[in-house]
Amino acid sequence: MSSIMDERVTDEIEALEAILMDDVVIKRVGDVPQSIETVLHPSTGDDIDQQYVCATLIVKLTPGYPDTSPEVTLRNPRGLDDEVLANIHLQIREKLADCIGQPVVFELIELIRECLTESNLPSGQCMICLFGFTKGDMFIKTECYHYFHSHCLALHLLSSRQYYEEEKEKLAPWQQMTRAPFKEICPICRIEVTIDPSSLAGAPPPLSSVNAAPFFLTDEMKVSDHAPPPISSVNAEPFILTDEMKELQRKMADLLAYQQAKGGIIGYGDSGPAPLTITTPEDNENNDNNGTSGCSQDSKVSNANSGIINNRQSGNGNSSNDNSAPGSPAARPAYRGPY
Numbered sequence: 001m002s003s004i005m006d007e008r009v010t011d012e013i014e015a016l017e018a019i020l021m022d023d024v025v026i027k028r029v030g031d032v033p034q035s036i037e038t039v040l041h042p043s044t045g046d047d048i049d050q051q052y053v054c055a056t057l058i059v060k061l062t063p064g065y066p067d068t069s070p071e072v073t074l075r076n077p078r079g080l081d082d083e084v085l086a087n088i089h090l091q092i093r094e095k096l097a098d099c100i101g102q103p104v105v106f107e108l109i110e111l112i113r114e115c116l117t118e119s120n121l122p123s124g125q126c127m128i129c130l131f132g133f134t135k136g137d138m139f140i141k142t143e144c145y146h147y148f149h150s151h152c153l154a155l156h157l158l159s160s161r162q163y164y165e166e167e168k169e170k171l172a173p174w175q176q177m178t179r180a181p182f183k184e185i186c187p188i189c190r191i192e193v194t195i196d197p198s199s200l201a202g203a204p205p206p207l208s209s210v211n212a213a214p215f216f217l218t219d220e221m222k223v224s225d226h227a228p229p230p231i232s233s234v235n236a237e238p239f240i241l242t243d244e245m246k247e248l249q250r251k252m253a254d255l256l257a258y259q260q261a262k263g264g265i266i267g268y269g270d271s272g273p274a275p276l277t278i279t280t281p282e283d284n285e286n287n288d289n290n291g292t293s294g295c296s297q298d299s300k301v302s303n304a305n306s307g308i309i310n311n312r313q314s315g316n317g318n319s320s321n322d323n324s325a326p327g328s329p330a331a332r333p334a335y336r337g338p339y
């Protein structure tokens with residue numbers, strides 16, 4: 001829209017606000033209207049329970065409107081399949097072409113409302129059982145305008161509650177107390193719904209599922225006999241172990257051995273869980289104060305062990321033995337226990 005408003009647009013906006021009142025939203029930039037938005041329902045004499053379809057109409061006022069056609073969008077259609085939506089869009093385009101040069105928003109509202117009234121039954125499939133809605137089926141509409149067979153939605157909500165309770169029993173008692181309570185949600189958009197599954201428990205199953213022929217896997221349907229393997233797997237080159245892969249395997253094996261030698265593999269050679277040591281700030285201070293004395297005691301023990309080794313070597317005379325070299329098992333004192 002230009003900064004100078006057409007008088008025809010001003011009159012149309014005032015008429016829409018007077019007729020639709022709170023059901024229409026006019027978005028403005030300053031004092032200039034930019035778009036008109038309203039949620040449309042079928043004409044059912046204000047009986048909300050009988051309104052099974054809806055759609056949001058958004059009309060963006062283009063520069064030069066009404067001498068040019070506005071941009072029309074249908075958002076969040078509920079209960080309408082692709083065929084019905086295509087028919088509505090076709091009628092919208094025809095209406096825009098016929099009404100160039102005059103305000104058209106109110107006529108678009110009336111046109112779409114008539115289409116919704118004619119299609120005031122959910123079309124498509126129940127997203128739980130994937131069967132369509134036929135005459136005689138008991139179905140329910142959620143607050144978010146999604147439709148399900150009453151029987152299917154009851155089974156879904158009951159099984160969801162059962163799964164919630166089973167998972168809750170696996171938690172610790174303190175986690176069970178802090179867990180959020182179970183809420184019934186829409187299977188499609190996950191919005192919380194206020195539906196009591198017990199009130200739908202007596203609903204019969206959809207007629208399409210009752211009258212459906214039993215399923216049998218025929219010979220023509222067997223995948224192993226007729227379905228070909230993926231083309232990529234057929235045309236793929238045979239696997240060959242290259243020198244680069246062998247070198248990589250050798251490096252990874254050396255790395256694994258090094259990690260095992262350093263105790264870097266979790267669970268490798270462990271006979272039980274690692275001990276848990278809890279220290280306090282006072283313990284840390286005591287360790288810092290006793291650090292010097294501890295080092296001197298360790299040096300005394302080391303010197304004593306060295307003396308024992310030297311005495312044992314002198315007792316063996318001049319006999320040379322590779323096992324008595326420093327670092328060999330024979331050069332170490334036998335373990336006598338902690339006492």
